[in-house]
Amino acid sequence: MSSAATALRLVRPALEAAADYVVVEGVGKTYNEGTRQQVEAVAPTSFTVKAGEFVALLGPSGCGKSTLLMMVAGLDAPSRGTIAVNGRALTAPRAETGIMFQDPTLLPWKSALDNVLFPFRAADRGTPATDSATMARAATLLDQVGLKGFHGHKPRQLSGGMRQRVAICRALVYEPDLLLMDEPFSALDAITRDEMNLVLMKMWEEHHRTALFVTHSIREAVYLADRVLVMSRRPGRIIEDIRIPFPRPRGLEIGESVEFNEICGHLRAKIQHVPH
Numbered sequence: 084m085s086s087a088a089t090a091l092r093l094v095r096p097a098l099e100a101a102a103d104y105v106v107v108e109g110v111g112k113t114y115n116e117g118t119r120q121q122v123e124a125v126a127p128t129s130f131t132v133k134a135g136e137f138v139a140l141l142g143p144s145g146c147g148k149s150t151l152l153m154m155v156a157g158l159d160a161p162s163r164g165t166i167a168v169n170g171r172a173l174t175a176p177r178a179e180t181g182i183m184f185q186d187p188t189l190l191p192w193k194s195a196l197d198n199v200l201f202p203f204r205a206a207d208r209g210t211p212a213t214d215s216a217t218m219a220r221a222a223t224l225l226d227q228v229g230l231k232g233f234h235g236h237k238p239r240q241l242s243g244g245m246r247q248r249v250a251i252c253r254a255l256v257y258e259p260d261l262l263l264m265d266e267p268f269s270a271l272d273a274i275t276r277d278e279m280n281l282v283l284m285k286m287w288e289e290h291h292r293t294a295l296f297v298t299h300s301i302r303e304a305v306y307l308a309d310r311v312l313v314m315s316r317r318p319g320r321i322i323e324d325i326r327i328p329f330p331r332p333r334g335l336e337i338g339e340s341v342e343f344n345e346i347c348g349h350l351r352a353k354i355q356h357v358p359h
């Protein structure tokens with residue numbers, strides 16, 4: 084048996100014991116159902132995410148990853164099936180869900196600190212909290228992601244990677260219990276993307292939220308996640324669910340290991356021969 088196969092059998096006992104935090108059951112999405120523009124984006128599919136787990140959703144372009152994530156955010160309604168988060172049926176966006184998109188969507192006239200405080204969540208509360216505890220938390224988060232000395236800078240005075248660091252802080256400042264990320268680093272160059280993966284890992288290890296991360300980068304998924312869910316082509320459904328065995332904290336050097344590359348090879352073969 085290869086070392087990757089052995090590694091894939093290893094499980095993290097703590098996560099095994101954790102409760103299911105997100106439960107997706109038979110969820111499918113058909114846009115414009117019943118019209119000539121009908122598109123089946125997601126075929127009925129099921130998966131769970133445990134409390135504190137980091138799960139990556141990996142699949143070819145257009146397979147329905149974002150659609151699935153938006154349904155877990157409560158921003159898009161499933162055409163069929165049900166979603167529950169923290170034991171409650173999801174019927175609307177939750178105030179406790181934090182979101183990050185590919186575009187950091189910062190307000191250009193506000194400073195980095197004010198952008199962190201400006202809520203951008205599935206259920207937007209509309210006004211930023213101004214209590215001293217939240218403001219102190221925002222400042223600490225900015226320091227933790229390496230933006231000490233940039234709290235007063237406007238987005239145009241920051242690089243693309245720095246803007247995404249601000250977006251990570253904004254997603255975490257209201258202490259979400261669930262963090263949803265839709266290819267947040269795909270517009271960044273390779274070096275900045277590696278840096279951002281490190282920053283995200285450090286923040287996640289520190290704050291330990293339940294996380295669902297959409298990507299079409301195999302290496303990014305394997306580096307970040309406890310589990311990788313692979314989707315078929317559109318209409319997407321989960322066709323593979325593999326556990327990533329590397330202990331945390333993880334450094335970028337794990338990307339050089341034989342096991343890491345064997346797991347990536349296994350996933351690449353799955354995606355190349357991904358069924359419809």
Ligand SMILES: Nc1ncnc2c1ncn2[C@@H]1O[C@H](COP(=O)(O)OP(=O)(O)OP(=O)(O)O)[C@@H](O)[C@H]1O
Pocket residue numbers: 114115122123124142143144145146147148149150151299317
């Ligand atoms: N609002 C919409 N109305 C109609 N069709 C849509 C809508 N949103 C997405 N689709 C279609 O659903 C399918 C899945 O799109 P989705 O964005 O979820 O895929 P994805 O896997 O995230 O793609 P990518 O990796 O390229 O971002 C696509 O065929 C897309 O055209």
